[in-house]
Amino acid sequence: MKDVAEIAGVSVSTVSRVISGKFAVEEGTASRVRSAILQLDYRPNLLAWGLRSRSGKFIGLVIPGIHEPFATMIGLLEEYVTRGGYSLLFGNTESGPEKENIFIDDLISRHVDGIVFSGVSEKSLALPKLAGTDIPIVLFDRVFNARENVVTVALNNEAAGRLAARYLVGLGHRRVATITGPPDLNLCKDRLHGFKDEVSRLGAALDERDIEVGDFSFDAGLKASQALFARKSAVTAVWAQNDLMAIGLMRGLASLGKRVPRDVSIVGADDIPFARMTVPSLSTVRQPFEAMCRQAVSSLLGYDDLSRSANRHFAFDPELVRRESAQSP
């Protein structure tokens, strides 16, 4: 910038003003400055800019893995974040709390302007630490009650459970099973509660022994297929709390010689890109990730307004996607 000023024969302040465009500069000098910028291929130094303005101009993203649906989330968030003129700094905390800790410290040190947080477990060490700072946070898909002034973006999980139940029982299934995610996650409890309640409300049966506990992985679905169907079973339909487990279940059922959906109907949750690619394609309870990510980013960018408003919790309604993996028994 000093060089630019020299070439254009003006002071650095004038150069700064031309660049920002927020102040009046005579057209003649302005164009001299512009051509000097071009000539030198000058680029502003965001580090220096950030130092002065106390803003790194980026958004941090904390997620517990790169598998779906997180990969989709990363893509969506990146789009909205860059569109807002920020950059995405992302960290995978799958490997444990130490990594999470390091990453959060890094985000603070870099003066991020906001964080989208979706931790592995709900008892994360990071949130209390973040509470000490003034960094805007959005909790994605995880609902805590630790911090009062935190913004929350999540699926209406109970409704998701009810939707799956209504679909399956409506199809005519009388005896259903389910595979849950990690039980320490509130969202799993909510989904299970909605599912359970709606199933019994509609007069169908969900035996306690037909509730398998998984961890949202393909292998958990595989294992559940054994637990549920290795012996003869009266269950004709299963809801898995995410697509990956549903796909694992389908895969396991194929190995067991059971046909989907003829012998067993399956419904997943999320609607990851892969759901339409399987054979049979997977019916699922869709999470509107696009709207959710958009909301997360816009909450971050207009954070102050929100923190003063009462409405800081955004619950999105799930949507049923009918494909091939479920039918009437």
Next chain:
Amino acid sequence: MKDVAEIAGVSVSTVSRVISGKFAVEEGTASRVRSAILQLDYRPNLLAWGLRSRSGKFIGLVIPGIHEPFATMIGLLEEYVTRGGYSLLFGNTESGPEKENIFIDDLISRHVDGIVFSGVSEKSLALPKLAGTDIPIVLFDRVFNARENVVTVALNNEAAGRLAARYLVGLGHRRVATITGPPDLNLCKDRLHGFKDEVSRLGAALDERDIEVGDFSFDAGLKASQALFARKSAVTAVWAQNDLMAIGLMRGLASLGKRVPRDVSIVGADDIPFARMTVPSLSTVRQPFEAMCRQAVSSLLGYDDLSRSANRHFAFDPELVRRESAQSP
């Protein structure tokens, strides 16, 4: 930091020295400083640090999408990058060259310490621009000859084609087909050449009309299933140049009533996580992404050594993964 110095009763330089640990500091003062740091919950400002050291302490990643296998790449690179004490700044250039341009400018402005580049097309506008800077670059999976001193990490693509051919023909297939990626990408040409050459060398047939041109997407595979098998065909095996197209092909074949592998054998490339999840599971030519990403990062971190050495191009050998989607005809 000023505050820390005040509390500890020392000067800022002493605090700096304690933090860096590179200089001798008396144990007494050092511990006073440390407790002051703890007391104030002080965190160094990476923006200021970067301004002085002219290093943002991060690595940029430019990729043409978040679908597989890029999602896996992101995860792997993030791991190696953070392990080296850097952060990952990533941008998806799927939406076009303007976005790529903006992102690259941002990376330069942020003083990234290196860039892993995997563009959509090989005629990217970004490379020439980057050539003007001294930022270390690693070209991932894309081979250009634009820049002499660029580091390259890629699969041995011709070998991948040969491997697929040997496997399929070895199984007994006499008439094979293939689906390629975008023809303007060198890697696709290389894969095709290897496949073609090896097929004919082994005395099997690959008709020109049985070479479908795709774009690495699921839908391209779907379309190819129509083009190849909607009418009666003598082809009994297909190699798709990536897994996503192979999965699309399987999906299309199922809709056509053809069974895999009984009627048609299929082999993919990449070995994305989903390859083992499909029914039937997908046999494929594996790209050793882990080793490739590790190499990319370590090339970036030790760039200077490499730029002086002759060996700046790393080609990794593919590996055959036998699963269920291919068998003898």
Next chain:
DNA sequence: TTGTAGGCGTTATCAC
């Protein structure tokens, strides 16, 4: 071993 001073590239505040 420790302190002082200057500068990294910006922008904001004051003069002119």
Next chain:
DNA sequence: GTGATAACGCCTACAA
């Protein structure tokens, strides 16, 4: 409308 100057938080000669 424009220029000098201070300050953001850090590091590093150089001095003490």
